[in-house]
Amino acid sequence: MPYISKTPKPPYYAVVFTSINAKVDHTEHVEMYGRLVGRASTYEGYLGIEAARNGDGTGVAAVYWRDHASIEAWAKDPDHQVAKRKGREIWYSHYMIRICKVERAYGRPDS
Amino acid sequence: MPYISKTPKPPYYAVVFTSINAKVDHTEHVEMYGRLVGRASTYEGYLGIEAARNGDGTGVAAVYWRDHASIEAWAKDPDHQVAKRKGREIWYSHYMIRICKVERAYGRPDS
Numbered sequence: 628m629p630y631i632s633k634t635p636k637p638p639y640y641a642v643v644f645t646s647i648n649a650k651v652d653h654t655e656h657v658e659m660y661g662r663l664v665g666r667a668s669t670y671e672g673y674l675g676i677e678a679a680r681n682g683d684g685t686g687v688a689a690v691y692w693r694d695h696a697s698i699e700a701w702a703k704d705p706d707h708q709v710a711k712r713k714g715r716e717i718w719y720s721h722y723m724i725r726i727c728k729v730e731r732a733y734g735r736p737d738s
Numbered sequence: 739m740p741y742i743s744k745t746p747k748p749p750y751y752a753v754v755f756t757s758i759n760a761k762v763d764h765t766e767h768v769e770m771y772g773r774l775v776g777r778a779s780t781y782e783g784y785l786g787i788e789a790a791r792n793g794d795g796t797g798v799a800a801v802y803w804r805d806h807a808s809i810e811a812w813a814k815d816p817d818h819q820v821a822k823r824k825g826r827e828i829w830y831s832h833y834m835i836r837i838c839k840v841e842r843a844y845g846r847p848d849s
Contacts, residue, residue, distance in 0.1 A: 630796045631756050631834045641754060641838050643800050645742050645788045647848060677756045679790035679797045685741045686790045687798045689754050689836075715846070723742045723845035725800075727752050727838035734834035735826070737758060 629738035632675025632691050637729045639674060640692045646714070646722040648684035656718045659710050666706060672697025691729070698726065740849035743786025743802050748840045750785060751803045757825070757833040759795035767829045770821050777817060783808025802840070809837065 648656075667673050672693035680686035692698045701707060714722065759767075778784050783804035791797035803809045812818060825833065 630758055631832055634836075637836075641752075641836060643752060643754060643838075643840075645800065645845075647741055677796075677798050679792045681790045682793075685788075687788050687800055689756070689798055689800070719846075721742055721846050721848040723843065723847050725745075725748075725752060725840045726842040727754075727840045729754075729836045729838045731837040732834065734756075735830075735832050736834050737832040 629736065630677065631734070631736040631738065632677055632689075633736065633738045634674050634691050634729070634732060635693075637732055639729050640694060640698060641727045641729050642690045642692065642698060643725040643727060644688045644690065644722065645725075646686055646688075646719045648680070648686070649718055649720040650684075651717060653718065656713070659706075659713070663707060663710055666704065667701055670697060670701050670704070673701070740847065741788065742845070742847040742849065743788055743800075744847065744849045745785050745802050745840070745843060746804075748843055750840050751805060751809060752838045752840050753801045753803065753809060754836040754838060755799045755801065755833065756836075757797055757799075757830045759791070759797070760829055760831040761795075762828060764829065767824070770817075770824070774818060774821055777815065778812055781808060781812050781815070784812070 674691035676690045678688035785802035789799035
């Protein structure tokens with residue numbers, strides 16, 4: 628499984644999710660994260676996720692989508708909504724979500 | 739120093755840099771990263787950086803800029819150009835750069 632998402636020629640969309648883990652137990656968070664990535668990947672328009680977390684609990688994830696419609700469909704997913712609520716209320720002390728249009732992309736991906 | 743960049747009301751730009759560290763010594767890489775962030779922050783239009791790296795060497799960084807012009811000015815910085823060359827040739831086995839327009843942002847930042 629490559630780390631770098633195999634994305635198409637731009638334009639497409641990136642949801643950049645930056646977060647700081649609260650000082651709580653993250654067992655359920657980690658479990659739900661894995662389950663939700665699996666679920667998101669079944670959605671039409673999902674292009675991939677690249678995520679990293681530092682040892683101090685800060686982290687950045689970029690989730691790629693084909694268009695606004697696919698981002699909105701995923702936003703309505705019931706399990707995703709539960710996770711968002713738990714994120715706001717339990718797992719994250721702070722977070723920021725940025726919806727971005729990818730205009731240009733280049734590099735040396737691992738796929 | 740907050741982790742989440744204090745960005746203005748969109749639109750602005752995000753450069754999402756995803757990378758996989760090569761299995762080499764990263765002492766110079768880490769040192770240069772710190773120095774370059776300090777240097778970038780002196781550039782007109784620089785809005786902040788949020789970065790994270792996993793224990794396995796994979797990582798994501800989002801660097802925020804006011805506009806295309808400020809991204810292009812930074813791209814021409816001589817120290818940045820040296821770092822990019824070393825990144826391609828030594829530090830990263832794989833990488834991807836995505837230039838994105840931030841259309842919408844919301845959350846609970848730590849500043």
